[in-house]
Amino acid sequence: MSAPNEGSAQFDLRMMQRALQLASRALYRSHPNPRVGCVLVLDGQVLAEGATEEAGRRHAEIVALDEARARGIDPRGATAYVSLEPCAHHGRTPPCADALVAAGVARVVAAVRDPNPLVDGSGLARLRAAGIDCSCGLLENEARAMNLGFFSRIERGRPWVRLKVAASLDGITALPNGSSQWITGAAARVDAHHWRARACAVLTGIGTVRDDDPQLDVRHVASPRQPWCVVVDSRLQLSPTARVMHHARAGRLLVAHALPIAEAQRRAEPLLRLGVQCLALPEDPAKPGKVDLQALMRALAQRQIGELHTEAGARLNASLLTAGVVDELLLYQAPLLLGQGAPIAPFGPLQQLRDALRLSQVQVEALGGDWRWQARLSGG
Secondary structure (H helix, E strand, O other): OOOOOOOOOOHHHHHHHHHHHHHHHHHHOOOOOOOOOOEEEEEEEEEEEEEEOOOOOOHHHHHHHHHHHOOOOOOOEEEEEEEEEOOOOOOOOOOOHHHHHHHHEEEEEEEEOOOOOOOOHHHHHHHOOOEEEEOOOOOOHHHHOOOOOHHHHHHHOOOOEEEEEEEEEEOOOEOOOOOOOOOHHHHHHHHHHHHHHOOOEEEEEEEHHHOOOOOOEEEOOOOOOOOEEEEEEOOOOOOOOOOOOHHHHHEEEEEOOOOOOHHHHHHHHHHHHOOOEEEEEEEEEEEEEEOHHHOOOOOOOOOOOOOOOOOOOOHHHHHHHOOOOOOOOEEEEEEOOOOOOOOOOOOOOOOOOOEEEEEEEEEEEEEOOOOEEEEEEEOO
């Protein structure tokens, strides 16, 4: 990976593309930190590379600097291509901006500013104050896409919500008797686990837990961590024998309810003893007794949940969509006609076609004998 025209637009583009490739290595591991990649270049030669490690460990810039030094290379005078503005605050680790200054790099090219109020331009400002040439904005859209949840959590105060559904060609997700395993094939199921693995949390409803008893963990792909499991359970009816309880033993099961304090204390006590974390939320003004889903999203963002993957039943799907909290649809569709059964999301009825929920940026990919539809909800 070398080129004689370092500093040209074409060379910078290639190096930032490489930084984004490196960032993808952190896809499953960096939560709640953003996924970042860094490339150090001097005289057209790549000196070292790095990607963000697990939370509390090294950021991408430090990994690259450490790699250079381990190989006996002095990074002084190098250009650092970073897919996110270097941090300028002390969190779990020291500021990356200070490390780049101390290393004597001459130039920093960042893809996008860090929206974290503790950074938000201060990293670039610190670098410029040290005499380092800085630019920002190269492949900004791609860099934001790499960290949709991180940007959503900080800029909108709620997670990026991806609604996953498996359905037949006529839009049925389960038979009238509740049977749904398996509508789609093995390739689709493995692909769905990749999306689980990259999420900060997987959300479902008590109806799905009761009817299907899912595990909701990552099994079909290698992942260094498991996402949180969030159950919307307005009346705290979760059984201590449900399979999702294995998340409680690992300290990552959150149950959202809308019960009055006294009743919540009584119902929550046996769950709390098993390690469940219970989250009291207001009722939905339009649906008394049900959790206010917008309040849930705000609460999850406060818990540093940025990318939320939902695998729920038809009723909760409909509630999420009508609450306006879904950003993206992930639909696995099998070449089957099932006739009657549970639909994807029975909201409505609508009075006019113009009231339909519009999808954009639609992508379709074949997976074995099935298809994966990926699309944004309007505004997502």
